[in-house]
Amino acid sequence: MKKLAPLFSLLVFFSCGEKDEKASGNSEFALSYTIDTVQVDPGDHLVYVTGYMNTATPSLDKKVLYNLNPKSPELEIIDLDALAFQESIPLEKEGPEGIGNYVSDLVVTDLGDFFFIGYESLVKSNPGLDQFKRFSFQADKLSGDKLDENEGIDFGAIPSKDGNYFFGTYSVQMFQGKIGGLAVVDLNEMSLKKIPIPELENLVDFNINQYQDGRPMMSTIERIWLNEVNGKLYLTNSTRNEAFIYDPKLDSLFKKEFQSSITDNAKKGLYTKETNSDEEMSKAMKEKNKEVNFNELIYDDMNEKFWRVSSDMDRMIADSVVTKNILTIFDKELNQLHEEKIDFNITSMLSFFKEGTLYSYINLDDEMGFTRIKPSYE
Numbered sequence: 001m002k003k004l005a006p007l008f009s010l011l012v013f014f015s016c017g018e019k020d021e022k023a024s025g026n027s028e029f030a031l032s033y034t035i036d037t038v039q040v041d042p043g044d045h046l047v048y049v050t051g052y053m054n055t056a057t058p059s060l061d062k063k064v065l066y067n068l069n070p071k072s073p074e075l076e077i078i079d080l081d082a083l084a085f086q087e088s089i090p091l092e093k094e095g096p097e098g099i100g101n102y103v104s105d106l107v108v109t110d111l112g113d114f115f116f117i118g119y120e121s122l123v124k125s126n127p128g129l130d131q132f133k134r135f136s137f138q139a140d141k142l143s144g145d146k147l148d149e150n151e152g153i154d155f156g157a158i159p160s161k162d163g164n165y166f167f168g169t170y171s172v173q174m175f176q177g178k179i180g181g182l183a184v185v186d187l188n189e190m191s192l193k194k195i196p197i198p199e200l201e202n203l204v205d206f207n208i209n210q211y212q213d214g215r216p217m218m219s220t221i222e223r224i225w226l227n228e229v230n231g232k233l234y235l236t237n238s239t240r241n242e243a244f245i246y247d248p249k250l251d252s253l254f255k256k257e258f259q260s261s262i263t264d265n266a267k268k269g270l271y272t273k274e275t276n277s278d279e280e281m282s283k284a285m286k287e288k289n290k291e292v293n294f295n296e297l298i299y300d301d302m303n304e305k306f307w308r309v310s311s312d313m314d315r316m317i318a319d320s321v322v323t324k325n326i327l328t329i330f331d332k333e334l335n336q337l338h339e340e341k342i343d344f345n346i347t348s349m350l351s352f353f354k355e356g357t358l359y360s361y362i363n364l365d366d367e368m369g370f371t372r373i374k375p376s377y378e
Helices: 018-024 198-206 278-288
Strands: 008-015 030-039 056-058 064-069 074-079 084-090 103-108 114-118 121-125 132-135 151-153 165-172 179-186 191-196 209-212 215-219 224-229 232-237 242-247 252-257 298-300 305-317 320-331 336-342 351-354 357-364 367-377
Touching: 030 357, 056 103, 064 103, 151 179, 165 224, 179 198, 179 242, 209 278, 298 351
Parallel strands: none
Antiparallel strands: 008 030, 030 367, 056 064, 064 074, 074 084, 103 114, 114 121, 121 132, 151 165, 165 179, 179 191, 209 215, 224 232, 232 242, 242 252, 298 305, 305 320, 320 336, 351 357, 357 367
16 A cells, blocks of 8 residues: 655644743743644545544554444444554444444443444444443443433443443433433443532533424534543533543542633523524524534643643634634643644544544545644643
C-alpha cells in the first residue's frame, strides 16, 4: 500500500501574556502545536464512514482502530501506524453470536473485550469475537439499589476499562424525564448502585420540545459525557462549565466548577423551548446555537492532561451564527491550566490521543481521515 503524505500542515505557537493570565490560570504555561491532516488508505475496501463514528474506537495501545459497520455487520481493522485498512471481520446480528440489531456504540476494554452497545441492548465479546454474553438492565434483573417506577439507565452509558462495571446515568424514561444521577452496574453481580446528582435534574429545562396537536413528538437533549481515566469517572455536560468526579474505590463524588474568560459558564436558555412545527424547531435551534456548548473531555495520557473544545457565538453575519472554538486544558486532577480561542475544531464523533498527538476524525470526500494536532507544553 502506498504511503500517504499529510494533505496539509500548519505550525502554530502560542504563549500566554499578561492579557491571557486569567484565561490560562498559569502565567508560566505556554502551548505550541503542529497540525496536519492525513487520509486512511482504504485499499480496495469501502471503509464505513456513513455513521457518526460512534461505532469506532481505538485499541488500548492505539495501534489499530476498530470501526464497526453495524449494517453489514462487520468489524473493520484500521492500522493507525500505517494509516491503512488492514482487514474486516464478518459478524452476526442475531443468534447466540449476534451483536444485536441496533448497535450504536462500540467500546474496547483494556483487556481487549468488545462491548456492542445499543438502545436497551448490551453484548460483550471476548477479543477473539467467538464468545458472547448479553446483559439486561431491566429493574427485575438488577439487585442492589432499586430503580423507581418509570426509571431506567440511559442510552450512552459506557463499560469500565476492566469490563467489570457499566457506568451511565439513570432518569425517568418519559418525555422530559429528569436525570437522577449516576448509575453503576456491577456486571459480575448484576447489582446497581445509584449516586444521586441533583444538579443534573434541571438539564431538561434547556431542551427544545416539539408538539403536534398537543402531543409530544420530539425533543433535543443536553449531552452527558462520561470518561473513565485512571480508575475515576468524569461526568460532564454540554450545559455548564463543570465536572463531577466519582471515585469508585472511595465511593466519593466531587464537583468542580470552572471559570472561562472567553465564553459564558452556562447556557442562558434564551430561546423558545416549546415548538409546534419543523419551522419553529429550526428557528429555536438557530437561537440555541448562539449559546455556549461544552464538549467532552479527551485525555492525553502521555502528558497527563485533559483537553476540551467548547463553542460559543462569535458574531452574526446577516441571519447566520458564526461560532468560535475555545480550547481548555486541564491537568490530571482537572485543575484548569489554559484557555484560548482556536481556529480549528475537534470533532466529538471520534477523537483520541496517540503517543501525545490528538487524532480527530474528518470526512475527506467520504474517505476516513484525521486531523492530527501535536502539542508541546512549556
